[in-house]
Amino acid sequence: xxxxxxxxxxxxxxxxxxxxxxxxxxxxxxxxxxxxxxxxxxxxxxxxxxxxxxxxxxxxxxxxxxxxxxxxxxxxxxxxxxxxxxxxxxxxxxxxxxxxxxxxxxxxxxxxxxxxxxxxxxxxxxxxxxxxxxxxxxxxxxxxxxxxxxxxxxxxxxxxxxxxxxxxxxxxxxxxxxxxxxxxxxxxxxxxxxxxxxxxxxxxxxxxxxxxxxxxxxxxxxxxx
Amino acid sequence: xxxxxxxxxxxxxxxxxxxxxxxxxxxxxxxxxxxxxxxxxxxxxxxxxxxxxxxxxxxxxxxxxxxxxxxxxxxxxxxxxxxxxxxxxxxxxxxxxxxxxxxxxxxxxxxxxxxxxxxxxxxxxxxxxxxxxxxxxxxxxxxxxxxxxxxxxxxxxxxxxxxxxxxxxxxxxxxxxxxxxxxxxxxxxxxxxxxxxxxxxxxxxxxxxxxxxxxxxxxxxxxxx
DNA sequence: ATGACTTTGTGCATCGGTTCACAAAGGGAT
DNA sequence: ATCCCTTTGTGAACCGATGCACAAAGTCAT
Numbered sequence: 044x045x046x047x048x049x050x051x052x053x054x055x056x057x058x059x060x061x062x063x064x065x066x067x068x069x070x071x072x073x074x075x076x077x078x079x080x081x082x083x084x085x086x087x088x089x090x091x092x093x094x095x096x097x098x099x100x101x102x103x104x105x106x107x108x109x110x111x112x113x114x115x116x117x118x119x120x121x122x123x124x125x126x127x128x129x130x131x132x133x134x135x136x137x138x139x140x141x142x143x144x145x146x147x148x149x150x151x152x153x154x155x156x157x158x159x160x161x162x163x164x165x166x167x168x169x170x171x172x173x174x175x176x177x178x179x180x181x182x183x184x185x186x187x188x189x190x191x192x193x194x195x196x197x198x199x200x201x202x203x204x205x206x207x208x209x210x211x212x213x214x215x216x217x218x219x220x221x222x223x224x225x226x227x228x229x230x231x232x233x234x235x236x237x238x239x240x241x242x243x244x245x246x247x248x249x250x251x252x253x254x255x256x257x258x259x260x261x262x263x264x265x266x267x268x
Numbered sequence: 269x270x271x272x273x274x275x276x277x278x279x280x281x282x283x284x285x286x287x288x289x290x291x292x293x294x295x296x297x298x299x300x301x302x303x304x305x306x307x308x309x310x311x312x313x314x315x316x317x318x319x320x321x322x323x324x325x326x327x328x329x330x331x332x333x334x335x336x337x338x339x340x341x342x343x344x345x346x347x348x349x350x351x352x353x354x355x356x357x358x359x360x361x362x363x364x365x366x367x368x369x370x371x372x373x374x375x376x377x378x379x380x381x382x383x384x385x386x387x388x389x390x391x392x393x394x395x396x397x398x399x400x401x402x403x404x405x406x407x408x409x410x411x412x413x414x415x416x417x418x419x420x421x422x423x424x425x426x427x428x429x430x431x432x433x434x435x436x437x438x439x440x441x442x443x444x445x446x447x448x449x450x451x452x453x454x455x456x457x458x459x460x461x462x463x464x465x466x467x468x469x470x471x472x473x474x475x476x477x478x479x480x481x482x483x484x485x486x487x488x489x490x491x492x493x
Numbered sequence: 494a495t496g497a498c499t500t501t502g503t504g505c506a507t508c509g510g511t512t513c514a515c516a517a518a519g520g521g522a523t
Numbered sequence: 524a525t526c527c528c529t530t531t532g533t534g535a536a537c538c539g540a541t542g543c544a545c546a547a548a549g550t551c552a553t
Contacts, residue, residue, distance in 0.1 A: 082501090254445065
């Protein structure tokens with residue numbers, strides 16, 4: 044039984060959660076430029092959203108602004124970081140060290156946000172043993188052992204589509220409950236496991252849809268295929 | 269036929285558009301396995317959505333199913349492809365040939381969907397002139413010329429954050445209206461330009477949020493699994 | 494202190510999207 | 524043809540998210 048409760052409501056809407064990292068990014072930029080205080084209007088512009096939405100989002104975390112003044116940049120950075128769980132350090136494993144896996148391993152954006160690439164794993168004997176981004180690539184046979192040994196709690200799947208489900212099952216079997224999937228397949232996982240997916244070709248297809256509409260529109264019979 | 273305009277209702281909801289590529293992927297898999305006909309229930313499972321949603325989505329394109337039977341796989345592939353604009357070929361330019369740009373250039377998922385990487389562009393003299401994925405890397409000074417010469421209509425930004433807005437402005441100046449942005453910045457563009465963004469670290473942050481909550485939020489309730 | 498001014502936090506109307514649940518439409522058997 | 528079975532397509536209720544608009548709460552100047 045969950046009462047509305049007078050304290051912090053822990054039921055933060057998904058849509059809000061998805062925008063918090065955006066605010067955080069904008070705030071980091073401001074902190075770097077020495078801005079101490081920011082209004083919802085300015086922060087909204089920097090994050091590319093509208094100010095009412097931003098205020099409502101922040102209000103889900105608590106009442107951290109000062110009326111007539113705005114938000115303290117440092118303080119807000121801390122509050123959002125804490126809410127997102129970025130005040131602790133997360134060990135991430137990347138499985139699949141092809142072009143994409145390599146790019147992810149070298150991507151600076153992770154480290155700067157409390158994420159630490161703690162392991163690289165691949166099946167190809169050609170790359171196992173290589174050092175990428177300062178890390179030794181380990182063999183897929185070691186997958187479970189590596190995950191346990193390094194305390195990995197988030198796994199990034201950058202394998203070929205055909206291998207993704209099996210790797211997924213295996214990491215779940217050793218307790219991983221958060222997966223970021225780049226393979227173009229629908230993973231089937233238990234309820235308790237969180238999967239987010241990024242499909243590069245899907246994004247392009249959505250762009251193509253809109254582009255087509257702009258270029259031709261409904262009554263454009265150029266489609267003489 | 270229908271009241272307003274006799275043609276297909278062109279107002280397809282965004283949420284539906286975003287799922288069409290998912291259905292398409294599932295259908296391609298089925299076609300390969302020789303499945304001729306599929307029910308909304310089976311297709312929904314394959315695409316990872318619920319069947320009512322799938323039927324409503326498809327109903328926006330038209331009435332392509334047969335009651336009591338299901339959908340013809342080949343026919344549905346064609347209809348969705350056409351709707352998404354994948355029956356034509358799209359020339360894509362990738363700007364920024366770092367780790368990520370390279371990964372994208374080599375990513376097979378594009379080609380297989382009517383997208384053709386038509387140009388690679390970078391600012392670093394070290395990589396300009398290299399051949400990657402069978403393409404010559406051209407200098408950023410040539411950006412506008414290359415885009416016009418190759419008929420590029422979709423640009424993928426894989427540059428450092430600091431360079432993204434300038435490149436964005438320049439490609440827009442030569443008529444590009446669809447941009448896929450991997451740089452962690454909010455691009456400012458005219459109304460008429462479509463930007464989709466993929467931010468790898470944002471996805472991880474969302475996972476971290478949920479992971480933290482699972483692991484025991486502020487007041488851990490410890491329910492007995 | 495007081496009043497003018499700024500900006501937050503939120504109640505409320507609205508909108509788009511999801512899900513339910515069922516009538517309508519087809520196939521196949523007799 | 525008629526009946527039964529399957530599955531689509533969709534009206535309608537529901538649900539979460541968005542955006543407006545404003546009272547409440549603070550700052551600053553005098």
